[in-house]
Amino acid sequence: MSNPTSNADAFDAEALYRALLDAVRAGLAGVSDAAIVGIHSGGAWLAERLATDLGLEKRLGFIDVSFYRDDYAKKGLHPDVKPTRIDFNVDGATILLVDDVLYTGRTVRAAINVLFDYGRPQRIMLGALADRGGRELPVAADFVGAHAQLAAGQSLSLTRDTQGQLSLTIEDDNA
Numbered sequence: 749m750s751n752p753t754s755n756a757d758a759f760d761a762e763a764l765y766r767a768l769l770d771a772v773r774a775g776l777a778g779v780s781d782a783a784i785v786g787i788h789s790g791g792a793w794l795a796e797r798l799a800t801d802l803g804l805e806k807r808l809g810f811i812d813v814s815f816y817r818d819d820y821a822k823k824g825l826h827p828d829v830k831p832t833r834i835d836f837n838v839d840g841a842t843i844l845l846v847d848d849v850l851y852t853g854r855t856v857r858a859a860i861n862v863l864f865d866y867g868r869p870q871r872i873m874l875g876a877l878a879d880r881g882g883r884e885l886p887v888a889a890d891f892v893g894a895h896a897q898l899a900a901g902q903s904l905s906l907t908r909d910t911q912g913q914l915s916l917t918i919e920d921d922n923a
Contacts, residue, residue, distance in 0.1 A: 764893030790848025838867030
């Protein structure tokens with residue numbers, strides 16, 4: 749387990765991705781029915797890269813949790829809803845669910861609900877580029893690039909440029 753950090757320079761998203769990839773590669777070694785599902789949008793970007801680097805491109809899916817959020821009635825529909833696409837059999841599979849930043853656990857809970865609409869996986873593992881703590885639900889990542897401590901009113905934001913390079917920045921949370 750890495751030490752928590754609050755230093756903005758420590759959030760080298762590409763270095764964190766490499767650490768996450770190494771951990772996932774070791775964790776999925778010997779798993780015969782592995783698949784990767786990314787949560788839109790940052791988790792989907794990470795899932796694409798993981799699938800390529802692990803040779804699991806045919807076992808890659810994407811989900812949008814907008815309609816499964818427990819705060820849907822309060823916040824309404826997110827203006828940038830993406831399609832859910834899972835083109836493989838979920839039943840009996842070991843699914844690596846990927847998100848960019850793990851925080852309260854509510855997005856992960858919603859994502860698990862989506863997965864069960866597609867079948868019953870044997871196991872669901874969770875990977876995240878960063879875990880910032882602050883859990884409201886009992887959710888923990890199996891694989892994480894870094895643990896982060898942020899000040900109240902701050903959040904981590906993952907972006908991807910046109911060449912596919914990832915950047916992780918601390919932003920003021922205007923929610």
